[in-house]
Amino acid sequence: MKPVxxxxxxxxxxxxxxxxxxxxxxxxxxxxxxxxxxxxxxxxMLKIGQLSLAQPAFMGIGAYGSVLLTMRxxxxxxxALCLGAVFSALTAVIVxxxxxxxxxxxxxxxxxxxxxxxxxVFQEWTSLFGGNGGLYGIPKFSIFGLRLAAVQQYYVFGLxxxxxxxxxxxxxxxxxIGALFQSLNENEMLSRSIGSNALAWRIAAFTFSAxxxxxxxxxxxxxxxxxxxxAFGFRLSVDLIVINAIGGATSxxxxxxxxxxxxPLPEVLRDARQYQLLIYGLCLMIFLIFMRKGLVSLxxxxxxxA
Amino acid sequence: MIEQIFxxxxxxxxxxxxxxLGFTLIFGIMRIVNFAHGEFYMIGxxxxxxxxxxxGWPFFIAVAAGGMVSAILGVVVERVLFRPLVGxxxxxxIMSLAVGIILQSxxxxxxxxxxxxxxxxxxxxxxxxxxxxxxxxxxxxLCALATLAVFYLFLKFSRLGLAMQxxxxxxxxASLMGIESGVVYAAAFGIAGLLAGLAGxxxxxxxxxxxxxxxxxxxxxxxxxxxxxxxxxxGAVMGGLLIxxxxxxxxxxxxxxxxLIASFVIVLLVVVTRPTGLMGKSVR
Numbered sequence: 001m002k003p004v005x006x007x008x009x010x011x012x013x014x015x016x017x018x019x020x021x022x023x024x025x026x027x028x029x030x031x032x033x034x035x036x037x038x039x040x041x042x043x044x045m046l047k048i049g050q051l052s053l054a055q056p057a058f059m060g061i062g063a064y065g066s067v068l069l070t071m072r073x074x075x076x077x078x079x080a081l082c083l084g085a086v087f088s089a090l091t092a093v094i095v096x097x098x099x100x101x102x103x104x105x106x107x108x109x110x111x112x113x114x115x116x117x118x119x120x121v122f123q124e125w126t127s128l129f130g131g132n133g134g135l136y137g138i139p140k141f142s143i144f145g146l147r148l149a150a151v152q153q154y155y156v157f158g159l160x161x162x163x164x165x166x167x168x169x170x171x172x173x174x175x176x177i178g179a180l181f182q183s184l185n186e187n188e189m190l191s192r193s194i195g196s197n198a199l200a201w202r203i204a205a206f207t208f209s210a211x212x213x214x215x216x217x218x219x220x221x222x223x224x225x226x227x228x229x230x231a232f233g234f235r236l237s238v239d240l241i242v243i244n245a246i247g248g249a250t251s252x253x254x255x256x257x258x259x260x261x262x263x264p265l266p267e268v269l270r271d272a273r274q275y276q277l278l279i280y281g282l283c284l285m286i287f288l289i290f291m292r293k294g295l296v297s298l299x300x301x302x303x304x305x306a
Numbered sequence: 307m308i309e310q311i312f313x314x315x316x317x318x319x320x321x322x323x324x325x326x327l328g329f330t331l332i333f334g335i336m337r338i339v340n341f342a343h344g345e346f347y348m349i350g351x352x353x354x355x356x357x358x359x360x361x362g363w364p365f366f367i368a369v370a371a372g373g374m375v376s377a378i379l380g381v382v383v384e385r386v387l388f389r390p391l392v393g394x395x396x397x398x399x400i401m402s403l404a405v406g407i408i409l410q411s412x413x414x415x416x417x418x419x420x421x422x423x424x425x426x427x428x429x430x431x432x433x434x435x436x437x438x439x440x441x442x443x444x445x446x447x448l449c450a451l452a453t454l455a456v457f458y459l460f461l462k463f464s465r466l467g468l469a470m471q472x473x474x475x476x477x478x479x480a481s482l483m484g485i486e487s488g489v490v491y492a493a494a495f496g497i498a499g500l501l502a503g504l505a506g507x508x509x510x511x512x513x514x515x516x517x518x519x520x521x522x523x524x525x526x527x528x529x530x531x532x533x534x535x536x537x538x539x540x541g542a543v544m545g546g547l548l549i550x551x552x553x554x555x556x557x558x559x560x561x562x563x564x565x566l567i568a569s570f571v572i573v574l575l576v577v578v579t580r581p582t583g584l585m586g587k588s589v590r
Contacts, residue, residue: 051396098578105339105395106577109532113573116525120567238403245400274419277411284404288397289390 033158062214088214248294319550328498344524350506376503
């Protein structure tokens, strides 16, 4: 088995929905295409050794930001999508210098509190964000006169964005920057002693992850046509952690595999939500105990022995 | 008015203090942020709902049973799931998420998603300096105070309590002095489970009982503990009183969500400016 085989399998899976021609399958794969970049943004933060619970907040800022720009100010969706992601990135640039000085448990708690505040603002500022009742009547996305209405179109859109994010994250992972992140994670003192600006690189990673999460959020919003704050709550953070733990956080392939396995679960187990939670928890537990490096470690093992 | 706000604040803060003590104890000793802490509270309440509400046992025996079940659960999950992860803060935290999810879903399967309420064992009110105090809250407050007193005596005078303090201060020296860290870890989780289970059991007749009821008390414990300093026991007591009182003021003049937002803003400010909390020791 070579790396190219893994990609052939993933590519075949990505094309599979056209073979099945079911709207329902297209919905599930679209959700996967939206979640892979989110999982990758979480993965980038894990790479620099920080567990960020702020990613759902960034997704929410991108989602509400772009949609409100379109609905209230009539900004064209393409521009609104970019601006929404820029809002997310700007938020990260503003809070990053303060947050990223703090490490370990305190960073987790800090981003948790930040995520809660953003979510409570979405819930409470009903005149702008629609509150817990949700925000309805979001127009469909359109690009260069092409109006995206069908789920298939959103799937292609999501797939393109996923491919872009994956390529970008993989490029980061394999470049000197990836090595630098790894050195910051493993031995920050040593890394700084050879002249790396730890804080600046952390802020850069945080900002990029927020930007990606913002675009994901915008695609999500235009696709569903409805937004409610609980989509961007603590549960989403848990999902992203589960995806990274099951897939494996050491390589960008991990979040991709994790998303393909985890995202369909709620849809498949729609009638038995309680069992979905149970399966979630048990999987997380089993992977933590027996397979700390996730599924990707199995594949890497295969690649090496082949 | 002011008396009422003060009384409400103190009544609320006692439960916060009990929740926060267990949370901070586990962190101080094992460096684990236990996201499943609220679920131990929920388990205590579910046990009371069953033994007191359904089977008609005396209330206090049901509460004690809730505390015991939570305590045993705490010891078991520590030994089986958390012990292998000691020293790995991130994995410990993720494991606690897994434990929380599993406990929630087990209760969800057992009793369903609907919020249920147990009969009130105590009714009526009495007056204190012009403030109206419900009897059931009074009983909760007295039980909470008794629990706190026992916990204090245990920590101050028992061998195990002293050993726990020693491990929290300096695990290596403690182990050189012949303190078995395994016993201390199990005790930390057991006591945290006991405290949370008792709190949940006491509160069961006051609020409704359901699989997700632990989330809010957990959130409160979390805020209290950060304010007081992760791992600091006096900090948990002080933080609990501070949050309980300020919340009572904010809830009276604004609303409960404003109080929640305010408490998270306080958390942000505290972590940013003084990560070890108001009473925390400096990072070792």
